[in-house]
Every structure is written in C-alpha cells, then in structure tokens.
Amino acid sequence: xxxxxxxxxxxxxxxxxxxxxxxxxxxxxxxxxxxxxxxxxxxxxxxxxxxxxxxxxxxxxxxxxxxxxxxxxxxxxxxxxxxxxxxxxxxxxxxxxxxxxxxxxxxxxxxxxxxxxxxxxxxxxxxxxxxxxxxxxxxxxxxxxxxxxxxxxxxxxxxxxxxxxxxxxxxxxxxxxxxxxxxxxxxxxxxxxxxxxxxxxxxxxxxxxxxxxxxxxxxxxxxxxxxxxxxxxx
Numbered sequence: 001x002x003x004x005x006x007x008x009x010x011x012x013x014x015x016x017x018x019x020x021x022x023x024x025x026x027x028x029x030x031x032x033x034x035x036x037x038x039x040x041x042x043x044x045x046x047x048x049x050x051x052x053x054x055x056x057x058x059x060x061x062x063x064x065x066x067x068x069x070x071x072x073x074x075x076x077x078x079x080x081x082x083x084x085x086x087x088x089x090x091x092x093x094x095x096x097x098x099x100x101x102x103x104x105x106x107x108x109x110x111x112x113x114x115x116x117x118x119x120x121x122x123x124x125x126x127x128x129x130x131x132x133x134x135x136x137x138x139x140x141x142x143x144x145x146x147x148x149x150x151x152x153x154x155x156x157x158x159x160x161x162x163x164x165x166x167x168x169x170x171x172x173x174x175x176x177x178x179x180x181x182x183x184x185x186x187x188x189x190x191x192x193x194x195x196x197x198x199x200x201x202x203x204x205x206x207x208x209x210x211x212x213x214x215x216x217x218x219x220x221x222x223x224x225x226x227x228x229x230x231x232x233x234x
Contacts, residue, residue: 028085028092031071034061038072070096078103084115094119100128108138161212164204168217171197197221 034057058065070092076099077085085095098106109128113121123145127133133141159167175191183189199221207213208223218224 028088030061030063031067032074032086034063034068035071035075073099075099078106080110081106084110089115091119094121094124097124097128101133104135105133105138108135112139112142161203161207164207164213165217168213168220171195171220172216199223 038057055065057063057068073096074082074085077095078098081090081095081098081103084090085092090098098109101109109124110118113124118124123142126145127138127141130141157167175195178194179189179191182194197220201223204213204218204221204223208215208218215224
C-alpha cells in the first residue's frame with residue numbers, strides 16, 4: 001500500500017498498533033497509546049462514537065472497556081501531571097482526580113501539597129470536587145479541608161465466632177435507634193451514611209455453612225440479599 005494513498009491519521013494508527021503488538025509495554029504506557037489511538041480514530045469515518053472505539057479496543061487489544069474508560073480522563077492532565085504519571089510518581093487514582101480541574105489548578109495543587117504527598121492525600125477528592133476551586137484559592141481550600149473534622153471514623157472490632165450472631169443483633173438495634181434519632185432532622189437520611197459494617201467474607205461463609213451464624217446475621221452483613229434467600233454472595 002502506497003503511503004500517499006492513506007491519510008496521516010491512518011499511518012499514525014498503524015504505527016501505534018505496531019508498537020503495541022511488537023513491544024513489551026507497561027499497562028499505563030499501553031493505555032496512553034490507546035488514548036492517543038482513540039483520538040486519531042475519532043477523525044476516521046465510522047469511528048466517531050466513543051462506545052464503538054471502546055468496544056474495538058477491548059476486542060483488538062485485550063483491554064476491558066471499563067479499564068479503557070478508567071484511563072480516558074488522563075487526556076485532561078497538564079504537562080506536569082502527565083509527566084509525573086508517566087514516571088509513576090503519581091498513581092492512576094490521583095491522576096484521575098487531578099484531571100477534573102484545569103491545568104493551572106493541577107500545577108498549583110502540586111505546589112501547595114507536594115508531589116510526594118499527593119498519592120496519600122485524603123483531601124484531594126474533596127478539593128477537586130469544589131466548584132469554587134481556582135488557582136488563587138487552592139492554598140486556602142487545602143488549609144480549610146485539613147482543618148475540617150472528618151465526618152466518619154473507623155472502629156475495628158474483633159469478635160469471637162460464637163458472639164457474631166449477638167453482635168449482628170446489636171448492629172440491627174443500633175441502626176433502628178440511629179434512624180429514629182436522625183431521620184426526622186435529615187430529609188435525605190440513609191443509614192449507610194451513619195454506619196457501615198464490613199466483615200471477613202470467607203470466615204462468615206464458613207460460619208454459615210457450619211451453622212455458627214444464622215441467616216439474619218448474613219443479611220445484616222450484606223452476605224445474603226434477603227432473609228428469604230439462602231444464596232451466599234461472593
């Protein structure tokens with residue numbers, strides 16, 4: 001095929017496909033190439049729909065559509081953010097959060113919080129979700145969020161297997177009392193905003209099979225869909 005007979009975009013796509021197929025590429029670098037490929041494919045006839053492109057990439061390169069769409073926001077990274085992601089100094093979660101704000105704000109966030117702290121920064125999600133955030137107030141917003149008391153906390157409780165049923169009953173009573181107390185003043189009351197209980201699923205499934213815990217307990221911990229079902233959730 002004479003290169004003069006095809007567009008520059010097609011040639012670029014072919015080059016990317018060649019790199020993907022014949023080079024040992026890390027996942028992050030692969031996804032960056034696929035995003036670049038997506039942009040080129042958008043210019044080609046019959047490939048203007050993102051859904052079509054995502055499906056094609058999934059089928060052609062063995063990458064799930066969900067993974068593809070998880071990486072899509074990275075095209076909105078600033079030059080500095082992109083460089084730090086490429087060098088693995090910031091992770092995918094951090095990069096996706098940064099992509100929600102403009103390039104100037106991204107770079108200001110690095111200046112205020114610091115690159116080394118960003119992956120562990122617990123306020124980043126709230127920071128980039130603030131509609132009033134701009135390059136001038138990043139520092140003040142960071143200080144404000146750091147001073148804010150956390151709405152929830154985690155309390156770890158270890159229970160002997162023979163006490164799990166009793167503890168589940170306590171949880172149900174606690175939920176009922178909490179709803180009675182807060183539901184009137186909270187129009188959007190949702191018990192999950194007040195208490196979430198998690199457990200070791202593998203242990204609980206064994207306890208259930210061995211009749212150590214009952215069905216009501218499995219429902220309380222979200223391991224059975226309802227009290228009329230005996231299908232244990234994985």
